[in-house]
Structure formats: C-alpha cells, structure tokens
Amino acid sequence: MNRLYVAAAAAALVANAAGAQEISDGKVRIGILNDQSGAYSALGGTGSVEAAKMAAEEFGGKVLGAPVEIVSADHQNKPDIGANIARQWYDTDQVDAIAEMTTSSVALAVQALSGEKKKITLNTGAGATDITGKACTPYSFHWAYDTHALAVGTGGAVVKAGGDSWYFLTMDYAFGHSLQENTTKTIEANGGKVLGASLHPLGTTDFSALLLQAQASGAKVVGLASAGMDIQNAIKQAAEFGITAGGQNIAALLLMISEVHGLGLDAAQGLYLTESFYWDRDDESRAFSLKYKERTGAMPTMVQAGTYSAVRSYLKAIEAAGTDESGAVAAKLHELPVNDAFARNATVQANGRLLNDHYLFQVKSPAESKGEWDYYKLVATIPGKDAYLPAAESGCPLVK
Known part of the structure; x- marks a missing residue:
C-alpha cells in the first residue's frame, strides 16, 4: 500500500508539473x-x-x-x-x-x-x-x-508658477471629471482656487462659447481637462480668441506628443505638459x-x-x-x-x-527644436511614488 501511495503521489506531482506549463x-x-x-x-x-x-x-x-x-x-x-x-x-x-x-x-x-x-x-x-x-x-x-499623476505634474507646476486661479473646460465623462477633480485638489492644496468650469461632450469642434465663459471668469489659467483632437481644437481656438494675448494662460492637462505634432510648435510652444514617456x-x-x-x-x-x-x-x-x-x-x-x-x-x-515615473516637460519653440519630433524640454522628474495615490488611499477594496 505504501509503495502504491508513493507511486500515486509521484504521478500526481508529475501531472501537476506538466499542467503548470499548460496554456x-x-x-x-x-x-x-x-x-x-x-x-x-x-x-x-x-x-x-x-x-x-x-x-x-x-x-x-x-x-x-x-x-x-x-x-x-x-x-x-x-x-x-x-x-x-x-x-x-x-x-x-x-x-x-x-x-x-x-x-x-x-x-x-x-x-x-x-x-x-x-x-x-x-x-x-x-x-x-x-x-x-x-x-x-x-x-x-x-x-x-492616470489623472492624479497629471494633476500633480502639470497642475502643481502651474500653480507654483503663480497660476493660482483656474477655470476648467472639461470633457463630460469619467476621464474629464476625474482630471478636473484631481487637479482641483492639487490647486487648492497649493493655495489656489477654482472659479468655475464648463462641460463639453467628446468630439467637440466648436469651443467658442466655452472660451468666452473662461475669458469672462477672469481666471489666470484656463485648464483643459480633455485629450486627443478635443484638446487640439481647444488650443487652436484659444489662440484665435486671444486667450493668452489677453493675459490668461492655457494648462493642457493631458497633452501627448501626437497632439503636439498635430498642433505644430508654432501653436504649442511654451505649453507645460506631463507625460510618462518621451522617445528621446x-x-x-x-x-x-x-x-x-x-x-x-x-x-x-x-x-x-x-x-x-x-x-x-x-x-x-x-x-x-x-x-x-x-x-x-x-x-x-x-x-x-x-x-x-x-x-x-x-x-x-x-x-x-x-x-x-512621470516627467514635466515644456514644449520647445521652433528655434529650439533640432528637427521633427524634437519637441520637449525636461523641467522635472516626478517619481512614481509621488505621482500616484498610495494604494491605501486609492479606495480599492482589495487593499487592507
């Protein structure tokens, strides 16, 4: 019986080892x-x-x-x-x-x-x-x-540079709301305040009414809580409306190299942005x-x-x-x-x-760029532990 038991146990171990390699x-x-x-x-x-x-x-x-x-x-x-x-x-x-x-x-x-x-x-x-x-x-x-890392990076840098009053143009779904909420916390933690916000759907092409509201608010910073083509359109139209010429600054809270490439350096130069990767x-x-x-x-x-x-x-x-x-x-x-x-x-x-890790960049001017895709100047490196919420504060029910 003992020999049979040992043989059976050995066979089971072999089967388990083989099974562990199965896909x-x-x-x-x-x-x-x-x-x-x-x-x-x-x-x-x-x-x-x-x-x-x-x-x-x-x-x-x-x-x-x-x-x-x-x-x-x-x-x-x-x-x-x-x-x-x-x-x-x-x-x-x-x-x-x-x-x-x-x-x-x-x-x-x-x-x-x-x-x-x-x-x-x-x-x-x-x-x-x-x-x-x-x-x-x-x-x-x-x-x-995630939106917390973007808020810590771009939002924190802009407030510390004197941009202590904000008006948001926010994409009206989970991402935009999360980005505005996280950036608001960063602004207020650094002594700033939010004067208002306007919501817009994904795929908006006309930002004129929203930009007029942002101008009327008198906020030092117009925060764009959007991405992709929406943020490109908002930045282009903000220039047409004279937002920066009138003394307000644009904070592009999720701007990636694809959008900078689409805008061109003439339109994007000087913008601060936070990314977790840069090709160079x-x-x-x-x-x-x-x-x-x-x-x-x-x-x-x-x-x-x-x-x-x-x-x-x-x-x-x-x-x-x-x-x-x-x-x-x-x-x-x-x-x-x-x-x-x-x-x-x-x-x-x-x-x-x-x-x-995340990186706070500033977009180069055309004169500073050495060629196509040479778009960013590194301003600061943000370690991952500082960019993200600690797991214990995230609200995840799996974390004890």
Whole structure:
C-alpha cells in the first residue's frame, strides 16, 4: 500500500508539473480594445496594436511554447460597444487578456466584466483613478498614467508658477471629471482656487462659447481637462480668441506628443505638459521608438509605449507563472519589477497601479527644436511614488 501511495503521489506531482506549463486553448490571445477612428485614434489606435505586436515579437511570437496572437477592435468610445466586444472575445474568441482601452467609461465597463470573468485587464489608455480605486479587481492593472499623476505634474507646476486661479473646460465623462477633480485638489492644496468650469461632450469642434465663459471668469489659467483632437481644437481656438494675448494662460492637462505634432510648435510652444514617456529620454527609449517609427511613421505616445510595456510584462508574468491562468499571472504581475523602454525599476501596487515615473516637460519653440519630433524640454522628474495615490488611499477594496 505504501509503495502504491508513493507511486500515486509521484504521478500526481508529475501531472501537476506538466499542467503548470499548460496554456489554455494552446495559445495566448491578447485583445487591444481602443478608439481606432475617433478623437483618440492618434494617441492610441492602431499604433497601440503595433506596439503590442512588438512586445510579442520580442518573445519570438511564443510564450511557454504556445503562439501569442494579438487581436484588436474599435470600441468607438462607447461603453456598451466595448463591453459587448469584450464579452464576445471572452466567450467565443478565446481572448485571455484585454489591453489599452483608451476611454475611461469604456475601461471601467470592460474591467467590471473582466473581473466577473476572471480575466486580466491591462489599462494603458484611460486615466480615471477609479480604475485602481473603487472599481479595482484582482485581475485589473493600470499602466502608463492616470489623472492624479497629471494633476500633480502639470497642475502643481502651474500653480507654483503663480497660476493660482483656474477655470476648467472639461470633457463630460469619467476621464474629464476625474482630471478636473484631481487637479482641483492639487490647486487648492497649493493655495489656489477654482472659479468655475464648463462641460463639453467628446468630439467637440466648436469651443467658442466655452472660451468666452473662461475669458469672462477672469481666471489666470484656463485648464483643459480633455485629450486627443478635443484638446487640439481647444488650443487652436484659444489662440484665435486671444486667450493668452489677453493675459490668461492655457494648462493642457493631458497633452501627448501626437497632439503636439498635430498642433505644430508654432501653436504649442511654451505649453507645460506631463507625460510618462518621451522617445528621446535615453538610449533604450530611442531604440524602441525608432523601431516603432519605422512601422508606423510616428514616434510613440505614452499610451502606445505603455501598451508595449504592459503586454511585455504580461508575457513575462505568464513565463514566470508557468501558466496563463489569470490568478497566477496576476500574482506575478504584482511581483515582477518593470524594466523596459517605457519604465525603469517600476513596481505594481496592491491595487494594480504601476508606479512609473512621470516627467514635466515644456514644449520647445521652433528655434529650439533640432528637427521633427524634437519637441520637449525636461523641467522635472516626478517619481512614481509621488505621482500616484498610495494604494491605501486609492479606495480599492482589495487593499487592507
């Protein structure tokens, strides 16, 4: 009986060891779900799909011997469409994880569904702090940036430079509200005040009435709590309305290199902005970005570089766990430090928030720029631990 017991135990150990190396469905399929046709398509879009493919190619297109597949879809910035795509991916298309997601309302809807399905989400495109706050799940992760980091960076710098009264033009959904709320806290903590705000829908092309309200407020700073084409349109029209010529300053709270490129240095020069990635930061970021530009024709945004990093980290976690089972992979994502072209010595908090550094930049003038894509001057580096809320203060129910 003892020999039979030992043999059975040994067989079980062998079976468990073999099972630990198994990949569900014989492949790892990662979905890039984002805006590919609307206001955010330049900062994420198909560029994020290419960034994810670059991460998979670093592994030779395989992990634990199983092929890695990248699939993608356009959620059109609509939570119901995003959730329906995610459900189909999980239920019929054998997708193991979803990344990017761009829009906060979509990201929150997909994250809630993914938590129920016990699937990994790697949010790199949306910014609302609720993603690692009250909406966090054991399987959700937030890479790249959030509205708290943007507020600490740009908002804090502008107030300290004397911009102590603000009027907001705010995009009317979860991201805009979160960005205004976080920036307001930063303004007030530094002795400033908010005089008012006007809301606008995603995809606004005419900011004239809102800019007149901002002018009438007498605020020193007009804070743009928006992104993508919306923030480009607002900055262009603010110049036409003589906002800065009249003595008010513009604070672009989420401005990425794609928008600066779209605006041109004549329009964007002098603006302060906060990003977690710049292609010309160091040798590794330059090498990655030049490869990316060969594929896409543009330098990567922090969302696109963050997608590369998140997908790469997910594959490393599968490798370390010996399985693509979500619980085991999530545990490894929390354990493994992130060192890649996007982030240096970054770690993941208990609420799923990657603590990556941020950088306060000022946009160069045309005379200062040495050529295409040479857009930023570094003003300050903000360590990840200072950029983000501590996990214990995030409101995530998983944090004790």
